[in-house]
Amino acid sequence: MAVLTEEQTMLRDMAREWVDNEAPVGAFRKVRNAAPAAGYDTDSWREQAEMGWAGVLIPEAHGGVGMGFLSLAQVLEQLGRNLVATPLSSTAAASSAILLGGSDAQKAEWLPKIASGETVATLAIDEGPRFAPDRIEARVEGGALTGTKAFVAEGDSAGLFVVAATDGLYLVSGDAGVTRSPRHLVDFRSHAEVRFDGAPAEKLEGGGDLLTAVTDRAAAALCAEMLGMAEAAFAQTNDYLKTRVQFGQALASFQALQHRMAKMFTELELARSAVEGAFEAIDANRADVSVAVSLAKAVMNETLNLVSREMVQLHGGIGMTDEHDAGFYLKRSRVLEAMWGSGSWHRERFARLSGY
Numbered sequence: 320m321a322v323l324t325e326e327q328t329m330l331r332d333m334a335r336e337w338v339d340n341e342a343p344v345g346a347f348r349k350v351r352n353a354a355p356a357a358g359y360d361t362d363s364w365r366e367q368a369e370m371g372w373a374g375v376l377i378p379e380a381h382g383g384v385g386m387g388f389l390s391l392a393q394v395l396e397q398l399g400r401n402l403v404a405t406p407l408s409s410t411a412a413a414s415s416a417i418l419l420g421g422s423d424a425q426k427a428e429w430l431p432k433i434a435s436g437e438t439v440a441t442l443a444i445d446e447g448p449r450f451a452p453d454r455i456e457a458r459v460e461g462g463a464l465t466g467t468k469a470f471v472a473e474g475d476s477a478g479l480f481v482v483a484a485t486d487g488l489y490l491v492s493g494d495a496g497v498t499r500s501p502r503h504l505v506d507f508r509s510h511a512e513v514r515f516d517g518a519p520a521e522k523l524e525g526g527g528d529l530l531t532a533v534t535d536r537a538a539a540a541l542c543a544e545m546l547g548m549a550e551a552a553f554a555q556t557n558d559y560l561k562t563r564v565q566f567g568q569a570l571a572s573f574q575a576l577q578h579r580m581a582k583m584f585t586e587l588e589l590a591r592s593a594v595e596g597a598f599e600a601i602d603a604n605r606a607d608v609s610v611a612v613s614l615a616k617a618v619m620n621e622t623l624n625l626v627s628r629e630m631v632q633l634h635g636g637i638g639m640t641d642e643h644d645a646g647f648y649l650k651r652s653r654v655l656e657a658m659w660g661s662g663s664w665h666r667e668r669f670a671r672l673s674g675y
Contacts, residue, residue, distance in 0.1 A: 320591060320592070320595065321389060321595040321598070321599060323389075323393070326386065326390070327386070327389065327390050327393055330375075330386070330390055330393050330394065331393035331394075331396075331397065333370070334372070334393060334394045334397035334398070335397045335400075337366075337370070337397075338397045338398060338400060338401050338403060339401070341363070341366070342363060342398075342401050342403045343401055344401050344402055344644045344647065346360070346363070346401075346403070347401065347402045347403065347404055347647065348644075348647075350404045350507075351507040351647075354507075356475060356476070357475055357476035357509060358404060358473065358475050358476065358508050358509025358510075359404035359405055359406060359476075359508075359509065360404065363403070363404075363405070364405060364406060364436060364439075365436055367405060367407060367436070368434075368435060368436020369436070371383070371384050371434075372394050372407055373407065373410060373411075373433060373434055373435070373436045374433070374434030374435070375387075375390050375391045375394065375411070376388065376391055376411055376414055376415060376418065377414055377418070377430050377433065377434045378418075378430075381426060381427070381430035381431050381434060382430065382431040382434035382435060383430065383434040387601075387602040388536065388539065388540075388598045388601045388602050389595070389598040389599060389602050391411055391540065391543070391598075392539075392540075392543035392594070392595070392598045394407070395407065395408055395411075395540055395543035395544045395547065396543045396544070396546050396547035396550075397547060398544065398547065399543065399544035399545060399546065399547025399548045399551070400547040400548065400550060400551040401551065402548065402644075402647055402648065402651060404508060404509075406439045406441070406472075406473040406476070406477075406509075408472075408537075408540040408541060408543075408544055409439075409440070409441040409442065409472045409473040409477070409537075410433060410439055410440045410441065410473070411536075411540055412441070412442050412481075412533065412536055412537035412540055413433070413440035413441050413442055413479065413480075413481045414429075414430065414433050414434075414440060415532075415533060415536045415537075416442070416481040416488055416523060416529070416533040417429055417430060417433075417481070417490070417523070418430075419523075419525060419529055419532055419533065420488060420523030420524045420525040420529045420533075421490075421523055421524075422524070425490060425521060425523070429479060429490070432478075432479075433479075437478075438478040438479050439473055439476050439477050439478055439479070440477060440478070440479040440480070440481065441471060441472055441473040441474060441477040441479075441480060441481070442471075442472075442480075442481050442483075442533065442534070442537055443468035443471045443474070443480045443481065443482045443483070443491075443513055444468065444482075444483045444530075444534060445468065445469055445470065446466070446467060446468055446469055447469060448469065448470070449657070449661070449664075450534075450657070450658070450659055450660045450661070450664060452483065452530055452531070452534055455483050455484065455485055456485065457482060457483065457484045457485065457515065458484055458485055459484045459485075459486065459489060459520050459522070462519060462520060462521075463496070463517040463518065463519060463520065464482060464484060464489055464491055464496075464515045464517070464518045464519075464520040465515055465516060465517055465518075466482075466484065466514075466515050467512065467513070467514045467515070468482065468483075468512070468513045468514075468515075469502075469512055470502055470504070470510045470511075470512070471510065471511050471512070471513045472508070472509065472510060472658070473509050474499055474509065474510065474511030474512070474513045475499055475501055475509045475511045476509065477493055478492065478493045478494075479491070479492060479493060480492075480493060480497070480513065480515075481523070481533070482515065482520065483530055484520075486522075486526070487522055487523065487524075487525065487526045487527075487529065487530070488522070488523045488525070488529055488530055488533065489520035489521060489522050489523065490520065490521045490522075490523065491515060491518045491519070491520050491521075492518075492519065495518060495519060496515055496516050496517045496518030496519065497513060497514070497515055497516075497518055498513070498514040498516065499511045499512070499513050499514075500512040500513075500514070504654050505650040505653065505654065506647075506650045506651040506653075506654040506655075507650075508651070508654070510654075531609060532608070534659055534660075535601070535608055535609055535612040536601060536612075537659050538612050538615075538616045538658075538659035538660060538665075539594075539597045539598060539601060539612050539615060539616075541616070541619075541655050541658055541659055542594045542597065542612075542615045542616055542619045543594060543598070544655065545594075545619045545620075545622075545623045545652070545655050546590060546591060546594050546619060548623060548627070548648055548651065548652065548655075549587055549590065549619075549622055549623045549626045549627070550587065551648070552623075552626045552627055552630040552645075552648045553580075553583050553584065553587060553626050553630075555630065555644070555645075556580070556583075556626075556629065556630045556633050556634065557571075557580060559633070559634055560576055560580065560633060570633075576633065579629060579633070582625075583625060583626050583629060586621070586622045586625060586626075587622060587626070589618060589622075590615075590618050590619050590622040590623075593611075593614050593615040593618045593619070594615045594618075594619055596611050596614070596615065597611040597612045597614070597615035599611075600612075607672075609668070609672055610669060610672045610673060612665075613660070613665040613666070613668045613669040613672070614665075614669055616659065616660055616662070616665045617662045617665040617666045617669060620656045620661065620662035620665075621662055623652045623655070623656070624652060624653075624656060627645075627648045627649040627652040628649065630645045630648055630649070631645045631646065631649055
């Protein structure tokens with residue numbers, strides 16, 4: 320387990336308290352039922368921004384707190400526990416692109432707006448149903464971007480897009496030349512097909528290396544949310560087995576179920592190590608960031624898949640109903656497993672980068 324500073328511990332504890340008190344899973348259910356156009360509760364997002372979470376990565380000079388990715392992970396993990404519908408992960412990934420490749424003018428224009436929560440930003444990379452950063456057809460000619468991006472997270476409400484084109488990443492405001500078409504996935508969150516038709520675009524420096532660095536950070540952010548989801552799903556299942564009585568005994572007393580819970584507990588501990596290792600690699604700007612991120616995403620995909628599946632199975636009939644929260648964890652899990660690289664994609668990259 321990563322050793323946290325006093326500030327990081329305080330940030331984690333604050334996030335946990337807020338999530339438990341202000342954003343239980345029931346709050347997500349209300350968002351799902353209300354189906355707001357943005358895909359999340361804007362008042363809740365405003366509160367998160369006021370607590371400084373939107374600016375965790377952004378330096379103080381631009382209105383943030385500059386605490387790094389391991390600090391961001393503490394917040395995302397807590398949000399993941401209760402399935403909080405929030406654009407924080409997408410906005411953090413987009414802000415990292417500006418921090419890595421933006422000019423001074425671009426940083427001054429956008430980072431304060433992102434840190435304050437005024438602007439929701441997101442990445443628009445993939446053009447098909449699967450993560451394929453090497454298959455980009457969007458083009459920029461004369462400062463105008465044309466192309467279509469599929470399944471853009473928070474694409475319904477984003478005011479700023481970081482868009483992958485054939486020659487690099489570009490900043491595109493959502494105000495002109497942008498058409499959004501909602502895509503309804505099983506997790507009930509915001510996903511949109513975004514079409515750019517001659518949208519004004521400003522290039523970020525860095526080329527292909529920047530695209531890799533940014534998508535690695537986006538995948539790592541997802542891993543933190545997935546870790547929180549897996550921890551919560553495990554805890555809820557464990558509590559249920561301890562209280563549900565069958566044949567005159569608590570389900571937790573049956574050895575076969577104990578073995579299944581022990582398997583999940585072990586996998587969770589391994590996953591935490593891999594995920595925190597990826598964030599530490601990013602903060603240290605190590606040469607093996609891509610290796611660490613692929614390890615984390617591959618392991619986290621498998622772990623959350625296991626725990627969310629077992630959550631439904633071990634809750635029995637009630638776990639199959641919409642009235643229970645288990646289905647929310649299962650459905651969100653399947654979407655996140657596909658985002659920014661499937662388990663097989665990351666295992667292949669891990670092996671290739673490791674020389675196998």
